Ligand SMILES: Nc1ncnc2c1ncn2[C@@H]1O[C@H](COP(=O)(O)OP(=O)(O)OP(=O)(O)O)[C@@H](O)[C@H]1O
């Protein structure tokens with residue numbers, strides 16, 4: 001199953017994806033996380049011992065250009081690049097989770113990361129997964145990647161939303177664009193929710209009940225501040241993570 005996550009900046013996309021990954025791993029599944037945020041933060045969030053040692057694929061500029069067939073100054077690029085070996089070559093494994101970091105894609109004067117997003121798109125469609133294999137895609141904030149159709153091939157899109165009007169506005173925009181690119185299964189996930197009033201505010205504003213609500217947790221925010229993996233706190237929210245995963249079945 002391929003699951004991507006989206007939403008406004010700082011709503012908790014990386015946190016929730018890390019918790020989902022840990023739960024899936026504990027349930028005996030094989031989990032590959034693709035960190036597609038240009039400011040990657042997943043390695044720290046899941047407690048990779050030496051995040052600095054990870055080579056982001058984007059730093060392989062020549063390789064990317066080669067694979068996408070894009071040449072300097074040319075608007076054309078190969079829409080069917082060879083990506084078979086990228087996964088095995090640039091994936092690290094730590095704590096039983098596999099992680100691949102895309103990194104900051106330099107758009108240079110092209111003003112568009114088209115070639116690189118073609119490589120990601122291709123990688124996503126290439127991945128053939130057994131039922132016990134999960135590919136989780138952590139995305140940058142906002143809707144730009146949806147505009148490019150990079151994640152059109154995922155089975156589910158989770159849109160994280162916190163109890164604020166601006167977060168709801170972004171979530172609704174994400175939903176609209178995701179529908180436009182043909183993603184069939186789009187779900188809202190409430191985060192940093194304090195009480196029933198917050199839950200109702202979200203359900204009303206979105207016009208649809210989120211599949212799970214995650215509490216605003218001091219443990220979670222402190223873990224991040226202390227540089228501790230959030231996965232250490234899965235037990236506190238495991239029921240919410242299970243609820244989320246059940247809704248995707
Ligand atoms: N349920 C929660 N309770 C308390 N703090 C949380 C919760 N979820 C996330 N946070 C905190 O909110 C901050 C942002 O979380 P996170 O990095 O997961 O968001 P993001 O959406 O991935 O951000 P970005 O858009 O920058 O990628 C972090 O400090 C994190 O610890």
Ligand SMILES: [Mg+2]
Nearest residue numbers: 013014037041
């Ligand atoms: Mg993030």
